[in-house]
Amino acid sequence: MKNWIQTFILFLIAAAVFIFNSSTTCSSSMLALVTDQIQSSSYSPYSEDDSFLYKKNFRKSGKQIVYAFKKAYPHKVEQIEFRNNDWALKISGTWFHYCEGRLLPEGSLNQKYEYTAYPFYRYEKGLPPLPVFTEQEKKLIEAKIAEREFNPPHRHPGIYNALWRISDEATAWERVKNIYFLGKKTQIHRELLEELAAVEEEIMEKAKTDSELKAFIASIADTAGYTWRKIADTNSLSCHAYGIAIDIIPKRMSKLITYWLWAKEYHKEWYSIPYKDRFIPPLTFIEAFERHGFIWGGKWFYFDTIHFEYKPEILILNGWDLD
Ligand SMILES: [Zn+2]
Numbered sequence: 001m002k003n004w005i006q007t008f009i010l011f012l013i014a015a016a017v018f019i020f021n022s023s024t025t026c027s028s029s030m031l032a033l034v035t036d037q038i039q040s041s042s043y044s045p046y047s048e049d050d051s052f053l054y055k056k057n058f059r060k061s062g063k064q065i066v067y068a069f070k071k072a073y074p075h076k077v078e079q080i081e082f083r084n085n086d087w088a089l090k091i092s093g094t095w096f097h098y099c100e101g102r103l104l105p106e107g108s109l110n111q112k113y114e115y116t117a118y119p120f121y122r123y124e125k126g127l128p129p130l131p132v133f134t135e136q137e138k139k140l141i142e143a144k145i146a147e148r149e150f151n152p153p154h155r156h157p158g159i160y161n162a163l164w165r166i167s168d169e170a171t172a173w174e175r176v177k178n179i180y181f182l183g184k185k186t187q188i189h190r191e192l193l194e195e196l197a198a199v200e201e202e203i204m205e206k207a208k209t210d211s212e213l214k215a216f217i218a219s220i221a222d223t224a225g226y227t228w229r230k231i232a233d234t235n236s237l238s239c240h241a242y243g244i245a246i247d248i249i250p251k252r253m254s255k256l257i258t259y260w261l262w263a264k265e266y267h268k269e270w271y272s273i274p275y276k277d278r279f280i281p282p283l284t285f286i287e288a289f290e291r292h293g294f295i296w297g298g299k300w301f302y303f304d305t306i307h308f309e310y311k312p313e314i315l316i317l318n319g320w321d322l323d
């Protein structure tokens with residue numbers, strides 16, 4: 001009898017070990033599957049692919065991306081060339097290679113696997129419809145975010161350093177200027193003063209006849225441009241560190257949601273939070289920014305609805321005409 005009980009206990013332990021092993025193999029192969037799907041559906045294998053998240057493909061070649069930069073920054077991009085089997089662009093005398101979206105300076109091509117690609121993504125006019133995900137896709141999103149936390153994107157800052165002539169906090173301070181935007185004091189890159197003035201002019205003009213827009217302007221508590229910092233939970237510099245991003249902060253948030261990373265803490269399916277529960281400036285306000293080369297973070301899957309940043313290359317890649 002005692003022998004039988006011992007055998008039974010050993011059997012239970014063996015069964016438990018077997019189940020544990022197969023479940024861990026299962027979850028790691030699940031992650032491999034996610035990575036495979038993300039990589040195979042993307043034109044550039046190391047980019048943060050968004051076609052799965054937006055349920056739409058957005059594939060641009062190295063040539064299209066390099067030409068979008070030339071059109072976006074005509075006075076900064078000095079030359080474009082097909083060099084050593086890859087598209088490249090020259091800024092301030094340095095060649096940057098497309099390198100599957102990584103945009104690496106020629107001197108860093110040997111370390112290419114250390115770097116993540118820049119995201120080049122679909123950006124629609126108006127509010128894009130929120131995607132509806134299947135249960136399996138929701139699991140893939142969770143795995144993608146877990147992977148992101150474990151292995152945050154690390155982009156080579158060289159190309160934006162060259163475009164904005166900023167390499168550290170000291171040079172950033174030399175490039176930014178104190179301004180008033182919609183009556184609030186902030187700091188912005190000196191080379192964006194005209195663009196931001198044009199945005200402001202358009203907003204003020206429209207507000208004369210648009211009462212919703214007028215009320216929104218009155219509800220702004222603060223505008224936050226330059227700050228020396230990285231993107232939350234990543235190793236990459238934020239656009240705020242270049243003085244090319246501006247946050248519009250309202251006096252009252254009224255429980256509206258602004259940022260995916262905070263929403264994730266208490267909403268399991270934070271990406272399904274309807275627009276009515278998110279803080280959203282009037283479309284006329286957003287469009288004034290867009291016409292002058294700024295994109296609004298509220299259209300990102302990883303949304304940040306108070307955030308605007310100057311990225312004309314994204315709008316050009318999406319076929320927008322800019323003023
Ligand atoms: Zn921001």
